[in-house]
Amino acid sequence: SQQGEEDPQALSIQEGENATMNCSYKTSINNLQWYRQNSGRGLVHLILIRSNEREKHSGRLRVTLDTSKKSSSLLITASRAADTASYFCATDASGTASKLTFGTGTRLQVTL
Amino acid sequence: KAGVTQTPRYLIKTRGQQVTLSCSPISGHRSVSWYQQTPGQGLQFLFEYFSETQRNKGNFPGRFSGRQFSNSRSEMNVSTLELGDSALYLCASSPGGGRFVTQYFGPGTRLLVL
Numbered sequence: 062s063q064q065g066e067e068d069p070q071a072l073s074i075q076e077g078e079n080a081t082m083n084c085s086y087k088t089s090i091n092n093l094q095w096y097r098q099n100s101g102r103g104l105v106h107l108i109l110i111r112s113n114e115r116e117k118h119s120g121r122l123r124v125t126l127d128t129s130k131k132s133s134s135l136l137i138t139a140s141r142a143a144d145t146a147s148y149f150c151a152t153d154a155s156g157t158a159s160k161l162t163f164g165t166g167t168r169l170q171v172t173l
Numbered sequence: 174k175a176g177v178t179q180t181p182r183y184l185i186k187t188r189g190q191q192v193t194l195s196c197s198p199i200s201g202h203r204s205v206s207w208y209q210q211t212p213g214q215g216l217q218f219l220f221e222y223f224s225e226t227q228r229n230k231g232n233f234p235g236r237f238s239g240r241q242f243s244n245s246r247s248e249m250n251v252s253t254l255e256l257g258d259s260a261l262y263l264c265a266s267s268p269g270g271g272r273f274v275t276q277y278f279g280p281g282t283r284l285l286v287l
Contacts, residue, residue, distance in 0.1 A: 094275065101210075101261055103177075104278040149216065158274040159204050159267055160229045163216035 067150060067164040075172055080137040082167040084150030085130075091153050093126055094161070095135050098147045107135075107148075140171045174200055177266050177279035185285045191252040194282045198245050198266030204228070205247040206276060207239060210261040219262075222247050223269050251284075259286045 068083045086093070092111050096104040110117045110126045110133070117124045123136040137144055147168045151161040178197045186192050198205050206229075207219040218231040222241035239249045245266075251258055261283050265276035 096278075101281075101283070103263060103280040104265075106275050106277060109275055151216075157221075157229055159206050159221045159223075159269070159276065160218050160231075161206075161208075161216075161265075161276060162218070163208075165215055 067148075067167045069167060070165070071168045071170070073170040073172065074140055076140060076142055078140055078171075080140050080144070080169055080171070082135045082148050082169070084133045084135070084164045086133075086150070086152050086154065086162075086164070087131065088152075088154045090128075091158065093124075093133050094151045095122075095124060095133075096149045096151060096163075098149065098166075100146075104149065137169075140169075142171050142173055145169060145171045177264060177277055179262075179264055179279040179282050181282060182280065183283050183285075185287065186254050187287050188254055188256060190254050191250060192254060192284060194249045194262055194264075194284075196247045196249070196264035196266075196279060198247070198264075199277055202266035202268055202277075203245055204267045204269035204274075205241060205245065206265045206267075207247070207249050208263045208265065209233075210263060210281075211257075211259070216263075219249070254286045256286050259284060 094109045095107040108119045121138045126133045147166045149166045150164040154162040180195045204223045206221040210216045221229040225241045236252045241247045261281045263281045265278045267274045267276045
């Protein structure tokens with residue numbers, strides 16, 4: 062079953078703009094991860110944020126985590142056409158790091 | 174290091190048949206997890222193997238099984254295939270320990286059941 066919802070389901074922006082995706086989850090977690098998936102291929106790990114962290118950066122990515130609201134956001138700055146993909150949040154909702162529970166995903170389209 | 178590899182990449186089967194998918198983890202990784210991705214249910218955890226033992230299991234029927242070999246390579250088997258088993262099957266590997274573990278995914282095997 063899905064851990065929660067991602068919002069929006071789809072997002073279309075122009076190159077150079079920022080893209081923000083939100084993820085909500087239902088149970089306590091140790092960590093939350095974001096993955097990218099291109100056209101039904103494998104998942105690429107983007108970033109992991111621990112439950113005691115509030116914000117984390119990696120290149121053009123910024124992730125925030127609010128455990129009191131059980132939500133996280135992924136910000137991609139200065140988007141590029143190559144960022145076009147589906148983005149998923151995943152948590153260890155079961156308490157087991159290797160058993161990820163995924164959100165429903167946000168499909169991002171970046172146009173030139 | 175080479176990434177996670179999965180074979181075959183595409184597979185077409187008919188209802189009632191069985192299928193075996195293979196996953197080779199990143200060298201040194203001892204944990205292999207399997208996920209099913211469908212448009213309707215999204216990404217769902219099937220099971221995880223660690224040191225040749227099933228360590229965690231998702232909510233899938235017994236038709237779905239797996240195993241892991243001493244070199245950490247893993248296979249997943251689905252018996253008596255149903256149309257609803259059509260999906261992208263992803264495997265992921267990780268070192269296997271700790272609470273903050275990144276999983277590295279393979280490219281997936283796309284299974285079509287006719």
